[in-house]
Amino acid sequence: xxxxSTAPLIAxxxxxxxxxxxxxxxxxxxxxxxxxxAGEYVAVMGPSGSxxxxxxxxxxxxxxxxxxxxxxxxxxxxxxxxxxxARVRSERIGFVFQSxxxxxxxxxxxNIALPMTLAGIPPAQRAERVAQALKDYGLADRASHxxxxxxxxxxxxxxxxxxxxxxxxxxxxxxxTGNLDRATGDEVVRLLEELNAxxxxxxxxxxxxxxxxxxxxxxxxxxxxxKRDSRCAPPT
Amino acid sequence: xxxxDLIRFARDAATGNPLRTVLLVLAMAIGVAAVVVLTALGDxxxxxxxxxxxxxxxxxxxxLPGRSQTGGFNPGNAITSTPxxxxxxxxxxxxxxxxxxxxxxxAIGTSEISIGGRLREVMVAGTTSQFIEVRRMTLxxxxxxxxxxxxxxASEAVIGAKIRDEMFGAxxxxxxxxxxxxxxxxxxxxxxxxxxxxxxxxxxxxxxPVSLAQAMFNSNTLFRILIExxxxxxxxxxxxxxxxxxxxxxxxxxxxxxxxQDAVLATFDRLLGTLTLGVAGIAAISLAVAGILVxxxxxxxxxxxxxxxxxxxxxxxxxxxIRAAFLTEAGMLSLAGALxxxxxGHAGAAxxxxxxxxxxxxxxxxxVVAGLGTALVTGLLFGVLPARRAxxxxxxxxxxxx
Numbered sequence: 001x002x003x004x005s006t007a008p009l010i011a012x013x014x015x016x017x018x019x020x021x022x023x024x025x026x027x028x029x030x031x032x033x034x035x036x037x038a039g040e041y042v043a044v045m046g047p048s049g050s051x052x053x054x055x056x057x058x059x060x061x062x063x064x065x066x067x068x069x070x071x072x073x074x075x076x077x078x079x080x081x082x083x084x085x086a087r088v089r090s091e092r093i094g095f096v097f098q099s100x101x102x103x104x105x106x107x108x109x110x111n112i113a114l115p116m117t118l119a120g121i122p123p124a125q126r127a128e129r130v131a132q133a134l135k136d137y138g139l140a141d142r143a144s145h146x147x148x149x150x151x152x153x154x155x156x157x158x159x160x161x162x163x164x165x166x167x168x169x170x171x172x173x174x175x176x177t178g179n180l181d182r183a184t185g186d187e188v189v190r191l192l193e194e195l196n197a198x199x200x201x202x203x204x205x206x207x208x209x210x211x212x213x214x215x216x217x218x219x220x221x222x223x224x225x226x227k228r229d230s231r232c233a234p235p236t
Numbered sequence: 237x238x239x240x241d242l243i244r245f246a247r248d249a250a251t252g253n254p255l256r257t258v259l260l261v262l263a264m265a266i267g268v269a270a271v272v273v274l275t276a277l278g279d280x281x282x283x284x285x286x287x288x289x290x291x292x293x294x295x296x297x298x299x300l301p302g303r304s305q306t307g308g309f310n311p312g313n314a315i316t317s318t319p320x321x322x323x324x325x326x327x328x329x330x331x332x333x334x335x336x337x338x339x340x341x342x343a344i345g346t347s348e349i350s351i352g353g354r355l356r357e358v359m360v361a362g363t364t365s366q367f368i369e370v371r372r373m374t375l376x377x378x379x380x381x382x383x384x385x386x387x388x389x390a391s392e393a394v395i396g397a398k399i400r401d402e403m404f405g406a407x408x409x410x411x412x413x414x415x416x417x418x419x420x421x422x423x424x425x426x427x428x429x430x431x432x433x434x435x436x437x438x439x440x441x442x443x444x445p446v447s448l449a450q451a452m453f454n455s456n457t458l459f460r461i462l463i464e465x466x467x468x469x470x471x472x473x474x475x476x477x478x479x480x481x482x483x484x485x486x487x488x489x490x491x492x493x494x495x496x497q498d499a500v501l502a503t504f505d506r507l508l509g510t511l512t513l514g515v516a517g518i519a520a521i522s523l524a525v526a527g528i529l530v531x532x533x534x535x536x537x538x539x540x541x542x543x544x545x546x547x548x549x550x551x552x553x554x555x556x557x558i559r560a561a562f563l564t565e566a567g568m569l570s571l572a573g574a575l576x577x578x579x580x581g582h583a584g585a586a587x588x589x590x591x592x593x594x595x596x597x598x599x600x601x602x603x604v605v606a607g608l609g610t611a612l613v614t615g616l617l618f619g620v621l622p623a624r625r626a627x628x629x630x631x632x633x634x635x636x637x638x
Contacts, residue, residue, distance in 0.1 A: 062550060062631045083554045090552020101547045101635065105252040115551045117241045162551070 007074035009169060009201055010036040010059065015068035017054055017224075028054040029065070030224040036203070038169065041196045043212035044205045046221035052205045053174065055221070059203065060093050060172045061085045073169065090119050094163030096192070098175035100155045102147040102162075108154075109134060109143040112161045119166065133161040137191070153184035160191055170201040177211060189214065237557050246564035253537075257569060260533050264573020264615065265580055267523035268607045272581020274519045275603035276588065278512030283596045285504050289497070293372050295337075296497035297474050299330075299461040299482065303491050320491050321457035324386050324446055326482055330463060333477035335470040340367035341386070341446050342460040345453040347417040349395075349442060351403055358399060358442045360416065362449020370464045373438060378410045378425030381445055389445025393421035397429035398439035416442060417452045471496050516603055520610055526573065527614030534566050534622035538629075545626050546634025555627035562623035563616060570615020574608045581607070 017029040028051045036042055044052045057063040058070065061077060070078045077088055095101075102111045109130050110117075116126045134140045137157045147155055156176065163171055173192060177185030189211060196202040206212050220228035237245070250257045301322035327341035343362035348355055361367075365383035368375070380394055393416060400409045412423050427438050450456060465474035475494050483490045538545070545558055581599065588597040 057632045060550065062635070083556070086549065086552050086554040089550065095550045097635070101543065101550075103544055103547070105248055114548075117245070118237055118548065118551055118553045118557060120238050120241075122238075123241075166552075 007071065008035040009038040009040075009073060010034070011069075011071040012058075013069050013071075015058065015065045015070065017051075017058065017063070018066050027224045029058070032068070032225060034219070034226065036201065038201055039196070039199050040217060041193070041202045041215045042204070042217045042219060043215035044203065044219045044221060045207070045209070045212045046227075048207075050221040051224040052221045054224075056172050056174055056203070056205050059170075060095060061089050090115060091166060092169045094166065094168040094171040096156070096159055096163050096171060096173040096176045098178040100147070100152075100159045100179070102155055102158060104147050107144045107146055108139055108150065108158045111147070111158055112165055114162060115166045129165060133165055137161045151184075152180050153187060156180060156184075156188050157191065160188070160195075164195060164200070168200070170203060171195060173202070173204045175206055175208075176204065177206075177208065185211075237553075237560070242557075242560055242564050243568070245561055246568055249537075249541075249561070249565050250569060256533055256537070260530060260569050261573040261576060263526040263529045264523075264570055264611055265577035267519070267526040268574050268577025268611050269580035269584060270522050270577075271516055271519040271607035271610075272578060272599045272604060273584040273588075274515040275512055275607075276581070276585035276597040276599035278508070278515045279600045279603070280588070280595050280597035282505065282508035282512060283598075284594070285508060286501060287596075289501055289504065291372070293370055293462070293464065293497070295465040295468055295471055296370070297336075297463040297465055297471060297478060298495050298497070299326075299463065299478060300493040300495070301457055301459075301491070303493055320486055320489070322461065322482075322492055323456055323458065324450070326485055327458065327461045328386055329481055329485060330461065330478055333474060333481060335466055335474035335477055336463050337466045338366040338370050338464040340364055340370045340462045341458045342367070342462055343446055343449045343453065343455070343457075344459040345449065345455075347442075347452060349399065349403065349414055349416050351412065351414045354403055356399070356402060358416075359440060360449055360452065361441055361443045362446040362452075363443060364446055366464075367443070367462070370462045371438075374428040376426045376428040378423070380425050381443065386445075387447050389447045391419060391421045391448065392424045392445070394425040394427060394443040395423060396427050396437075396439040396441045398437075399442060400426045416444065419448065419452060421448075468498075471498055512600070512603070516606070519607070523607070523610050523614055526611070527618040530566055530570060530615050531618035531621060534562060534619055535625065537565075538562065538622045538626045541626075542629060542634045545629050546631045546636075549629070549631035550635060559623045559627040562626050563619050566619025566623070567612065567616050570612050570619075573615070574611035577611065578604065578608060 012032055012034040015029050015032040016027070019026045019028055032055070044055060046052050054063065058065060065078060069076055072088065072092065077085065080088065103114065106114065112133050113126045113130045116129065134143050137160065139154065139157055139161065142150060142154055147158070150158065171192065176188055176192065180188060192202055192204070193214070204211065204215060212218055217229070217231045219226055220230075299322065324341050327339055330336055330339050340363050345360050346357060347360045349358045350356070363381070364386055365381045368380045375394075376397060378394070381392060382390065384390070393414065395409065403409070403414070404412070409423050409426055413420050414423060421444060427441070429439055463474060463478060465471045475496055479490065479494050482492050486492075548558060585597045585599055588595065
């Protein structure tokens, strides 16, 4: 961990990501350099097609760059095998999606437990942590409800509980409020920010300028590269 | 992923779409049930024939007049042309063979039996005293032919149960004189009812001494010589000794055919065993169809659950875990189908046995094992492709699909 304290949490160097659409090449990411320290709250903004979703997938190890290196906690993760990458995703990264992506046949509790189930954590320990998470996110009376019996806000809370259940270092949120009304969206953002306050690095991809402006650091993307990297003072 | 979790996950995925699951299990079940029922029929037929054939006696060696060129037994051997008679003296000489326990010559013909104005056509078998032991027949009344000179024989007859009923009704038959052909015979015994075998119904048979039967049919040749060997091991030596003795007696020419009951049994066994294999093969096709159905349904399932697979990958599932989950699901569906089909097949076989009590319709053990095994293997085999497709899905594209 001595290395982790000196190295940034995330370090991208010279990242290229090229998609082939028919004959033409699209540079979704072009010569991208980026460093994010542990505990930061970063908003990635930009118009559609600017490469922000590609960046998020890359940070989440769902996608591989064509060139460049990605160091997570000082470790080069681009050269890992798919199995090792899956392990890193399981232990260090939590995803929150715009459309929640809950498994419809599983209850709220089972959805929250899913990452632990996949990681092979014993049932007793799972039950304990799920119970705590349900309480923390105000879902205790919804534990045995299936996603279609939950409101949008409740669904996203289940998704956030699921993203944090493995105690990841970083949470990647892709338009987390996109499918929610203003009030519910605000509540979800507050939850994410609370997590950030506890030390979890939070990276939010959004179109929404007002959501983006809440972050302490904004990355403005355009045509696959960083246009602007601005920081504002942490809100008091 | 822990195994119980994997099984629970696969079970939930399967029960999440009940109609699909029920149809798939049913298809697999029909395949396995077909294997069980059809092999039960095939093997039942085999056992039925073997039982019938074993009923005519044990350790039998049979001598037929005439020579057929082929070895072994085929239905053509039963009809042979004869250049030289197979005589009672030949049969008597066979008693000298050390491996032979009993010998019974057999001359067959049809004649009429009459008593008190009643007339009936009957099959007449001319033989000697040991016939009843060789053929393992039992008497209901009286005694069998006496053991005296084969070339003479007293005018005594033993009749089948049905003849007795038809000719005598409620009156006692023993000691009565009857006319068979142009001769008079005294009834000395009645055979027990229910005897069958070798296409000869002993209920409608009249047995007389061989010399009288030959005189009646005006023929010197025998239809068969039935020989009982000392033991199962003595069958082959008996066959060799019998062949040798007849050959010597017939001036060195082998003009008879000697077959063993074992060889005939083995031939039927092989024939009907092949038949069983054949119907099992036909039934196995339905299993293969069920396997392809499993693949089809699992492929559709992978497509339907693309987003879920992407999510599982994002949550840290490896390709192996996803492959295992889908294979487990395919395996569970196949197993459920196989077990249901096994139960259905046994119920079907039991129904056949209930309807036809004489027919031993038990599925052979190998067929049941093969049926269940094939069901599981096809289910898993055809589950591999969908499972691999699921494991290979690109999580980014899988997640973006809704």
